[in-house]
Amino acid sequence: MPIQLEVDYLIIGAGAMGMAFADTLITETNASVLIVDRHHRPGGHWNNAYPFVRLHAPSSYYGVNSRLLGTDTVDCIGWNKGLRELASDSEICAYYEQVMQQQFLPSGRVSWFPMCEYQGASRFKDYVGREYCVDVRCRIVDATYMHVSVPSMRPPPYEVAAKATSAPPNDLPKIKRQHGHYTIVGVGKTGMDACLWLLRHNVDPADLTWIMPRDSWMMDRANIQTGAAFAQSVLTGFLAQSKAIGEATSLDDLFNRLSAAGRLLRLDEEMRPTMYHCAIVSRAELDQLRRIKDIVRLGRVQRIESHDIFLDCGKISTSPDTLHVDCSADGLAQRRVTPVFNGQTITLQSVRTCQQVFSAAFIAHVEASYQDDDTKNSICTPIPHPGTDLDWLRTTIANNRNQLRWTQDEGLLAWLDEARLNGFRARFAPLPTETAARARAKDAMRKNIEDMNEKLNSLLREATE
Numbered sequence: 532m533p534i535q536l537e538v539d540y541l542i543i544g545a546g547a548m549g550m551a552f553a554d555t556l557i558t559e560t561n562a563s564v565l566i567v568d569r570h571h572r573p574g575g576h577w578n579n580a581y582p583f584v585r586l587h588a589p590s591s592y593y594g595v596n597s598r599l600l601g602t603d604t605v606d607c608i609g610w611n612k613g614l615r616e617l618a619s620d621s622e623i624c625a626y627y628e629q630v631m632q633q634q635f636l637p638s639g640r641v642s643w644f645p646m647c648e649y650q651g652a653s654r655f656k657d658y659v660g661r662e663y664c665v666d667v668r669c670r671i672v673d674a675t676y677m678h679v680s681v682p683s684m685r686p687p688p689y690e691v692a693a694k695a696t697s698a699p700p701n702d703l704p705k706i707k708r709q710h711g712h713y714t715i716v717g718v719g720k721t722g723m724d725a726c727l728w729l730l731r732h733n734v735d736p737a738d739l740t741w742i743m744p745r746d747s748w749m750m751d752r753a754n755i756q757t758g759a760a761f762a763q764s765v766l767t768g769f770l771a772q773s774k775a776i777g778e779a780t781s782l783d784d785l786f787n788r789l790s791a792a793g794r795l796l797r798l799d800e801e802m803r804p805t806m807y808h809c810a811i812v813s814r815a816e817l818d819q820l821r822r823i824k825d826i827v828r829l830g831r832v833q834r835i836e837s838h839d840i841f842l843d844c845g846k847i848s849t850s851p852d853t854l855h856v857d858c859s860a861d862g863l864a865q866r867r868v869t870p871v872f873n874g875q876t877i878t879l880q881s882v883r884t885c886q887q888v889f890s891a892a893f894i895a896h897v898e899a900s901y902q903d904d905d906t907k908n909s910i911c912t913p914i915p916h917p918g919t920d921l922d923w924l925r926t927t928i929a930n931n932r933n934q935l936r937w938t939q940d941e942g943l944l945a946w947l948d949e950a951r952l953n954g955f956r957a958r959f960a961p962l963p964t965e966t967a968a969r970a971r972a973k974d975a976m977r978k979n980i981e982d983m984n985e986k987l988n989s990l991l992r993e994a995t996e
């Protein structure tokens with residue numbers, strides 16, 4: 532017989548989103564929460580991450596709303612110099628342990644079931660095979676929907692011959708000897724991190740080959756800083772983006788303008804990237820990546836043999852002494868959107884592009900503060916994770932639409948002003964409090980957003996027709 536449990540909210544997944552949701556829910560309601568995860572501790576994919584991974588956006592707006600991650604320091608050394616600190620995977624995992632052990636469990640309202648496999652229909656099984664059945668009074672919260680995949684979680688998606696050497700980035704720090712050459716497969720955040728790690732450890736850029744199926748647009752980390760010290764430069768950048776959109780005459784012209792304004796970065800100024808995954812770099816990191824000259828643009832790897840690599844559009848030489856580093860995992864999957872609030876289920880998704888933890892906390896606040904699912908869904912329109920250059924336009928339009936909806940609701944604006952996870956919070960001057968001035972500022976904001984969306988929609992139509 533399964534062990535019977537009873538709770539208000541059953542959360543599947545103690546990753547960044549499940550933890551952010553639980554934190555805001557228990558802060559803003561009296562609900563009880565049961566969290567189940569197959570990992571032995573909270574933190575989700577950070578438990579499987581390569582040991583040199585760091586956040587790519589500032590720690591100051593990552594984690595759960597109620598607790599600062601890190602010390603909000605501006606780095607004064609390294610390739611992130613002058614920008615807010617980026618937590619490492621071990622800091623992130625320790626942080627989530629503290630949130631669980633020092634906040635959630637002592638609250639008396641959270642039950643935690645690690646090393647358990649959720650099996651659907653409110654049932655799960657623990658490590659030793661005991662079965663549990665949960666009577667859920669309010670909702671089941673699916674915090675697994677982003678389907679994060681990191682290289683150590685699966686074998687390379689291409690064939691590797693026995694005499695070729697391939698490793699996930701997790702193994703780089705364990706390598707005992709210098710290899711004759713290093714070939715990095717994949718251009719996402721993981722590929723960039725692997726290249727930067729090798730360069731930081733004095734590997735000659737001439738000994739690196741980077742297999743890049745598609746070039747990617749990247750964001751400049753300087754543009755996503757928070758706090759008064761960065762407010763002016765971030766505002767200037769944001770206005771430059773509005774101007775670029777307003778003046779663009781075609782899709783190519785838009786990307787050239789965004790690139791010239793420093794809103795989007797690319798590895799090679801001669802290439803027109805077709806990929807956009809919200810990758811973030813500092814200018815110093817980009818300078819380092821540009822030291823790698825052997826970039827292979829022949830599509831995806833199909834097979835690695837001892838002396839050849841076969842790709843979609845050709846073949847290159849390799850050697851048995853080359854270490855092939857598999858960085859080809861997707862990270863966050865592009866999933867079909869589904870309503871966030873649907874009967875007994877809440878499916879956590881981004882409601883601000885590439886801001887998953889903010890989104891999870893925001894959804895919890897909406898769950899706690901509004902009555903019916905139609906209203907809740909009208910506030911929480913999901914924004915799928917981007918993949919292509921056109922998705923930059925789509926996600927900007929969707930972000931703008933959500934922002935417009937939120938601006939109509941003074942209660943939401945008050946929450947957004949206070950929320951630590953709202954990375955936009957302290958970026959710009961707050962709206963004026965005096966009624967008439969506030970209405971004028973909101974009108975101006977609405978007009979600006981509507982103009983931007985009209986232009987982006989027309990560029991998108993032209994590009995897709």
Ligand SMILES: Cc1cc2nc3c(=O)[nH]c(=O)nc-3n(C[C@H](O)[C@H](O)[C@H](O)COP(=O)(O)OP(=O)(O)OC[C@H]3O[C@@H](n4cnc5c(N)ncnc54)[C@H](O)[C@@H]3O)c2cc1C
Pocket residue numbers: 543544545546547548549567568569570574575576577584585586587588589593647648649650674675676677678679681720862863885886887888
């Ligand atoms: C390398 C990398 C760097 C990133 N950096 C940043 C950053 O700087 N800033 C930022 O805002 N975002 C960043 N992100 C994205 C974001 O932080 C979150 O990491 C993302 O949303 C993933 O968290 P999650 O909770 O959705 O998923 P996961 O971390 O995958 O958590 C889901 C959890 O569900 C559990 N689970 C799944 N199925 C079951 C089941 N059947 N039974 C039991 N448990 C189950 C899994 O074990 C897992 O622990 C980054 C992502 C990656 C991959």
